[in-house]
Amino acid sequence: MEFFDTHSHYNDEAYIEDREEIINEIYNAGITKTVVVGYNEDKSEKAIELAEEHQFIYASVGIHPSDIGANKEEILSQIKKIRQMASNKKVVAIGEIGLDYHWEKENKELQKFAFIQQICLANELKLPIIIHSRDAIMDTIEIIRGEDSPKFSGILHCCVLNKELIETGLKAGLYISFAGPITFKNTKNKELINIIPDDRLLIETDCPYLSPEPNRGKRNDSRNIRFTAEKIAELKGMTVDEIAMITYKNAEKVYNI
Ligand SMILES: [Zn+2]
Incomplete structure (x- = not known):
């Protein structure tokens, strides 16, 4: 069985001591593709470095809402660097980008500005986006529906989902990605999984x-x-094999790999 982990952060400090070991181990365990996701300039660069060193690793580059500059000029200069990095062949998406009103509430307008600017960059470069959205469902929906909507698909990544956000995302051609919290006892996403088409x-x-x-x-x-x-697999009444295969194919499609 092979898996495509569509969102990992092997660029993170948490792996500083055993990064290469873990990367080899996951590949040997059947994770034969993953996208290492950037969240600021440094970590986007690190994602590219890992993608260049390992054939099965791809990279995304972008500025996470918690890492954006303090004003528009700073944000535009961050995005300028992201644009340069995105020309690397192993960059398959712009992300993660989006809105986070859980950790940062004081700069909503700047967050929206950075999000929209990076969607426009992705559209210009014909790349999909990876969306982070936390405690910001209504504003995320508004942007996805707005004139600067993503034109080359993208992923709602491990968001706290509701029905309206999923429906808006599906309508906009986005994919929905689930992570560990689906296994938690009290997760709300369990009922929502069945409104997502397999593809x-x-x-x-x-x-x-x-x-x-x-x-x-x-x-x-x-x-x-x-x-x-x-x-x-349990929630959808399918086998793990089927889930592995379906999600692998979908990931290759959204990332154009
Ligand atoms: Zn992430």
């Missing part, structure tokens, strides 16, 4: 964060994607 479904770890049960709370890595796949 828009993705799985990810978002490692080192969001370890699924039974490893909740520990540092995550792509091998744990199995637990997420098992839970989704």
Whole structure:
């Protein structure tokens, strides 16, 4: 069985001591593709570096809402660098980008500005986007529906979802990606999974964060994607093999790999 982990952060400090070891181990465990996702300039550069060193790793570049500059000029200069990095052949998406009103509430307008600017960059470069949305459902919906909507698809990544956000995303041609929290007891996303058509479904770890049960709370890595796949298979009445295959194909499609 092979898995495509659509969202990992092997560029993170959490792997500083054993990065190469873990990367080899996940590949040997059947995670034969992953996109290492950038979230600021440094980590986007690191994502590219890892993608250049490992054939099965791809990169995305972008500025996460918690990492945007303090004003428009700063944001535009960050995006200028992202644009340069995006010309690398192994960059398959712009992300992660979006809105986060959980950690940052004071700069909503700047967050929207950075989000829209990066969607426009992705549209110009004909790349999909990876969307992070936390406590910002209505504004995310408004932007996805607006005139600067993503034109080359994208992914709603491990968002706290509601029906309206999923429907808006599907309508805009986006894919929906599930991570470890689907295995948690009290997750709301369980009922929502059945409104997602098979050809828009993705799985990810978002490692080192969001370890699924039974490893909740520990540092995550792509091998744990199995637990997420098992839970989704159970909820959808399918086999883990089927989930692995379907999500692998969908990931190759959205990332144009
Ligand atoms: Zn992430």
